[in-house]
Amino acid sequence: MNARGLLKVKMLLSIVTASALIVLSACGGTVSESSQTTQKPAAVKPKEKTKLKVLGFGSWFKEGMDAVLKDASEKMGIELEIEKVPEGDDGVKLVRTRFATKDLPDILLWSAGLTESQNLGIPSETFVSQDDQPWISNFDKNSWKGAMDSEDGLFYGAPYGGMNSAVVLYNKKVFEGLELQVPKTLEEFWSVSEKIKKSGKIPVYLSGKDSWTLQLPPFMAQARPGLSEFFKKVNVNQAKLSDWSDQKRGLVFIQDVIAKGYVNKEFLSDSYDNAQKALADGDAGMYLMATWVMADISKKYPDKVNDIGAFIMPFEGNGADRVGLFAPNSMYIVKGKNQDAAQQFVNYFESIDTQNIYFANEGGIPAIKGVTVTKLTPAEIEAQKLIDSGRASAVYSISKYAWDSDFGSLTQGLAAGGKSPEQVQESIWNTFVKNAKSKDDPNFK
Amino acid sequence: MLRKQYYRYTMFLPGFAVFCLFFVLPSFGSFFYGFTNLDSGFTFTRFVGFENFINLMREPDNFIAFKNTLIFAFLTTFFKVGLGLLLAIFVNLKLKTTLYLRSMLFFPVILSTIAVSLAFTAMLHPERGILNEFLRWVHMDFLAQSWLTNREIVMYSVSMVEIWKYTGLSVILFLAALQSIPKEVTESAQLDGATGWKSLRHITFPLLLPVFNTSIVLHLIGGLKVFDLIIALTGGGPGNASMVINTLIYKSFTQGRNGEATAASFILFLLVLFIVLMVNRLLPKHETER
Numbered sequence: 001m002n003a004r005g006l007l008k009v010k011m012l013l014s015i016v017t018a019s020a021l022i023v024l025s026a027c028g029g030t031v032s033e034s035s036q037t038t039q040k041p042a043a044v045k046p047k048e049k050t051k052l053k054v055l056g057f058g059s060w061f062k063e064g065m066d067a068v069l070k071d072a073s074e075k076m077g078i079e080l081e082i083e084k085v086p087e088g089d090d091g092v093k094l095v096r097t098r099f100a101t102k103d104l105p106d107i108l109l110w111s112a113g114l115t116e117s118q119n120l121g122i123p124s125e126t127f128v129s130q131d132d133q134p135w136i137s138n139f140d141k142n143s144w145k146g147a148m149d150s151e152d153g154l155f156y157g158a159p160y161g162g163m164n165s166a167v168v169l170y171n172k173k174v175f176e177g178l179e180l181q182v183p184k185t186l187e188e189f190w191s192v193s194e195k196i197k198k199s200g201k202i203p204v205y206l207s208g209k210d211s212w213t214l215q216l217p218p219f220m221a222q223a224r225p226g227l228s229e230f231f232k233k234v235n236v237n238q239a240k241l242s243d244w245s246d247q248k249r250g251l252v253f254i255q256d257v258i259a260k261g262y263v264n265k266e267f268l269s270d271s272y273d274n275a276q277k278a279l280a281d282g283d284a285g286m287y288l289m290a291t292w293v294m295a296d297i298s299k300k301y302p303d304k305v306n307d308i309g310a311f312i313m314p315f316e317g318n319g320a321d322r323v324g325l326f327a328p329n330s331m332y333i334v335k336g337k338n339q340d341a342a343q344q345f346v347n348y349f350e351s352i353d354t355q356n357i358y359f360a361n362e363g364g365i366p367a368i369k370g371v372t373v374t375k376l377t378p379a380e381i382e383a384q385k386l387i388d389s390g391r392a393s394a395v396y397s398i399s400k401y402a403w404d405s406d407f408g409s410l411t412q413g414l415a416a417g418g419k420s421p422e423q424v425q426e427s428i429w430n431t432f433v434k435n436a437k438s439k440d441d442p443n444f445k
Numbered sequence: 446m447l448r449k450q451y452y453r454y455t456m457f458l459p460g461f462a463v464f465c466l467f468f469v470l471p472s473f474g475s476f477f478y479g480f481t482n483l484d485s486g487f488t489f490t491r492f493v494g495f496e497n498f499i500n501l502m503r504e505p506d507n508f509i510a511f512k513n514t515l516i517f518a519f520l521t522t523f524f525k526v527g528l529g530l531l532l533a534i535f536v537n538l539k540l541k542t543t544l545y546l547r548s549m550l551f552f553p554v555i556l557s558t559i560a561v562s563l564a565f566t567a568m569l570h571p572e573r574g575i576l577n578e579f580l581r582w583v584h585m586d587f588l589a590q591s592w593l594t595n596r597e598i599v600m601y602s603v604s605m606v607e608i609w610k611y612t613g614l615s616v617i618l619f620l621a622a623l624q625s626i627p628k629e630v631t632e633s634a635q636l637d638g639a640t641g642w643k644s645l646r647h648i649t650f651p652l653l654l655p656v657f658n659t660s661i662v663l664h665l666i667g668g669l670k671v672f673d674l675i676i677a678l679t680g681g682g683p684g685n686a687s688m689v690i691n692t693l694i695y696k697s698f699t700q701g702r703n704g705e706a707t708a709a710s711f712i713l714f715l716l717v718l719f720i721v722l723m724v725n726r727l728l729p730k731h732e733t734e735r
Binding site for chain 2: 208211265266406413414417419431437439
């Protein structure tokens, strides 16, 4: 090859290399950004800061975390390099790929209840257990067993963000106007409903157009201390979801409250938005929902937020019923050279002082006990008191396979009269078995 | 000679390759995956034989989806073609408002299905919807219904929206065919005494037959493949009362059972193929010779 030919080959190679680099850089789908604190010079601590890589979903970083980052930089000398991934399946796949290729962060923000089936590695080999850390003394492990721990019973995640609770939200003015007391048994609940109905108001508002909202009564009913034990058996085919008596209580409730005429006339056409208005305006007496609805009511009807309270749905009565807890997301420390510094940050984050900073800037009920500064509404404060008194259990337990992906439309079918509680439970069990079989689970051959 | 033939094939090959790549391969791929336990990560560990197909047929909820799909496809096709023909004959008359009427009839076709669905969700609300308000206003309360939440009538309500939206398409097809009928034919028929109904039955309709057949087949295919309207109007509800095959496929995909979803897609493909072939065979083929 002559010199001219060699030059041509070199040029060609350069073009190919440059193109490949451009394509590769364009393929890097994640958005990496340093926290605000990284751009500011450390005014208080001149010493070199510890840098920790944090990986999490984009929308999980809001005002609360911003405030904490500022404080952490000043007090701890810790700097977080936050890498945000998109929400949903794309983000999940991206994080899984990162873990599969051992491109690991120091801290992972992920949903609670990490298990091996989530494809991030075996938890005990990949993440640092939090069971012996100081912050856990302010955390009610018993309430979260089966929801925030892993298959081996250890807690690898530390709570990140607020939790939510499934309760009966009620309009205090309606109750006061009719001189009603918060019901403690199901009989009292029906009696209260009857009195509200006689006054011309809607006793229990159902927002069946948004089918997911109809899941709340069974969610509340299934929140029981024995839930994780039950699911341990379900996961190995020793118990069936169709025999889930606690959940059935909630499904039967939907049937009964409709049959007794204690709901809004067009409950299948009325939406979550309609429910908020009816409850805030006092057109409806009660709404079975999670406390996340209070954020919407606060925005839309700020002058009526104080009229709304919360109580536990008395399915069984006699103190057996619980507030249904939806777990907060979690922070996981990845084993590696920075795990001590990461643990230091997590201990700082979960301390009462830092939690006060976080919840002063962001809504949600803290899962850490003793947090005094929050943006909670009266209904959320009432729910939190019930939780703090120990009358709370997780709504979900670690399930090896999904069973609830169609639960909203099944409960809507129940409300529409097309299904019985037994048929709903048979359907969710069939879904679970189908998912187990598709994964070749030997227990479901 | 050989060279000429070879040349012919080289012209044909690029198009055939594209056809194979984007149609034949995905079609066979979908057929193949229907026999596996393909999951949400698009990986599969084994062949499951006909398990996915058997599961789909065994579940009573899925039977509703098949039944609803057939009801929807045939009911909407009947009305879209029937009404389309009548309206096309009407707007083919020389009226002052003809142009306006033609535009109005076609207008729903170009509207977004989501926008139409949202509008109808509001209009068909049992308490606040304009339809029931009107019925109550004219003292016909007994006709006021929970149009989209009553399990018994929801499929008919959804079909009504589809008929409203797509009848205009049939109108345009028939109108084009009507205007292509030579005047000499109708005039000589009139001279022979064929007026009104007789002319329509023996002259106009036979000449419209090819368009009539095409319209039926197109609407049947569209009806069997309905998805967006159902999702936006009812989400397949209440419960699963308005579920169709495509919402069933969507459900399987979102639940990570991609093998089952592709099996259902394949069943839908076979169903469309079978019905269209049958209808094509049953429909009268002979048009009057021009």
